[in-house]
Amino acid sequence: MRIGRRGMMAGTAAALVGAKPHDTTADWKALAEDVKAEMAWAWDLYKEHAWGKDEIKPVSGGNSSFPLKNRHLGLSLVEALDTLWVMGLDSRFREGIDWVKTSLDFDVDGEVSVFETSIRLVGGLLSAHHASGDRTVLAKAKDLADRLLPAFASPTGMPYRKINLRTGKPSEPISSPADIATYLPEWGTLSRLTGDMRYRDAARKAVVALFDRRSRLDLVATQIDVRSGEWRDRRATIGSYCDSFFEYLWDAWQLLGDTACKHMYDVCTAAILKHQQTWKGGNLWFADVDFESGQVVSTEQDELASFYGGLLGQGGAMKLGAACTESWAKVQTRFGILPEGYDYAKGEPTQKGNALRPELADAAFNLWLLDRKPRWRAIGRDHFLAMKRWNKARYGYTDLADVTSDPKRQADHCPGYWWSEQMKYYYLLFADTPRFDYRRNYLSTEGNVLLGFRHGR
Numbered sequence: 001m002r003i004g005r006r007g008m009m010a011g012t013a014a015a016l017v018g019a020k021p022h023d024t025t026a027d028w029k030a031l032a033e034d035v036k037a038e039m040a041w042a043w044d045l046y047k048e049h050a051w052g053k054d055e056i057k058p059v060s061g062g063n064s065s066f067p068l069k070n071r072h073l074g075l076s077l078v079e080a081l082d083t084l085w086v087m088g089l090d091s092r093f094r095e096g097i098d099w100v101k102t103s104l105d106f107d108v109d110g111e112v113s114v115f116e117t118s119i120r121l122v123g124g125l126l127s128a129h130h131a132s133g134d135r136t137v138l139a140k141a142k143d144l145a146d147r148l149l150p151a152f153a154s155p156t157g158m159p160y161r162k163i164n165l166r167t168g169k170p171s172e173p174i175s176s177p178a179d180i181a182t183y184l185p186e187w188g189t190l191s192r193l194t195g196d197m198r199y200r201d202a203a204r205k206a207v208v209a210l211f212d213r214r215s216r217l218d219l220v221a222t223q224i225d226v227r228s229g230e231w232r233d234r235r236a237t238i239g240s241y242c243d244s245f246f247e248y249l250w251d252a253w254q255l256l257g258d259t260a261c262k263h264m265y266d267v268c269t270a271a272i273l274k275h276q277q278t279w280k281g282g283n284l285w286f287a288d289v290d291f292e293s294g295q296v297v298s299t300e301q302d303e304l305a306s307f308y309g310g311l312l313g314q315g316g317a318m319k320l321g322a323a324c325t326e327s328w329a330k331v332q333t334r335f336g337i338l339p340e341g342y343d344y345a346k347g348e349p350t351q352k353g354n355a356l357r358p359e360l361a362d363a364a365f366n367l368w369l370l371d372r373k374p375r376w377r378a379i380g381r382d383h384f385l386a387m388k389r390w391n392k393a394r395y396g397y398t399d400l401a402d403v404t405s406d407p408k409r410q411a412d413h414c415p416g417y418w419w420s421e422q423m424k425y426y427y428l429l430f431a432d433t434p435r436f437d438y439r440r441n442y443l444s445t446e447g448n449v450l451l452g453f454r455h456g457r
């Protein structure tokens, strides 16, 4: 049954979450079909109102650009491609691939974030190549990586934050662990596919340079100068600015068999568990601490940190990973949709919006891949049903300005990752599709599938 928007607006926040949180039964196949239908619906609206633009504005029907200012690279289209393929939305996938081959051009005089452009566009094109086998798509990924590569030519080997796509001029030397060290799976894959090791080597050098500058507690902080290697901030966090640095240490081991990265992951994780792990009322959180003294500096958690339970599970700490994910699932049950910031000490949101985030679904999917417990599917189901209730707008799915208001207040932005991440996580969680190898696979921080597609099905 489809519930009308008016009907959705009655009742308290907690009552508005899809099913009872600990009810782990559902018609998973039907849910998967529902996810697929929502993806097709959103794609068709994007095609009609924002074709080739970066992002659709789902409330007004307008569009916005990212990662360039005022120029578009078809970000949502590229991010959607492998999701369309794995769902079997083949004609839409083909029209997207055709657009990439005929219309996508990176020769633009404008600055982009090296990190965002790599995870979203290089990664999106690599997964689209994995799905299509099309060498032209791979050539586009290589062209873009070639334009980003000069950013790594700093004195330390850690990349500048930004680069001009046409001139190759880098800028913004103050960067973060996530901006510096979230490349190896994509760039290692690109090196494997092209035989050109410059991508992998640059990405790896940056990781090692960052790791070597960790504190005596084995913690990293959020800001560092890539020219001098001097830290510009003292806060260690598993959230924004650092999150995918830890993720890609594990991933480089998982995807590329990089044993040094496995060692770095173990060192960093042991430090986080020793200095940041906090239990409150039976819930597991990770405090922000001073990276040299270990003193707690904040009890606020970014929503982004809710990915961490999945990573802990992948790294072998299944009980802690499950506990961390359950802590966030309780916040989801309370508000329906996670707020962008949450203070676990006060039990209150600190940022009331939600940028249509995928992290809790990501963690649930990763944990489910490991132990197949229906509980993780149920968390993904609740994430999906709440999104359908609250984020659906006239022209697609939108972010929220306030998750605590009743009704929840919509903003007007569909970020590119929506197409690549949660829609794929939900579908893979529910569908049992033969197009995906559930035992041997790899999904990037942006949800791009770099390993695990099964063809001929």
Ligand code: IFL
Residues within 6 Å of the ligand: 119, 244, 304, 357, 358, 359, 417, 421, 445, 446, 447
């Ligand atoms: O781009 C997304 C990706 O998962 C990431 N950070 C945040 C985004 C989604 O919230 O690494």
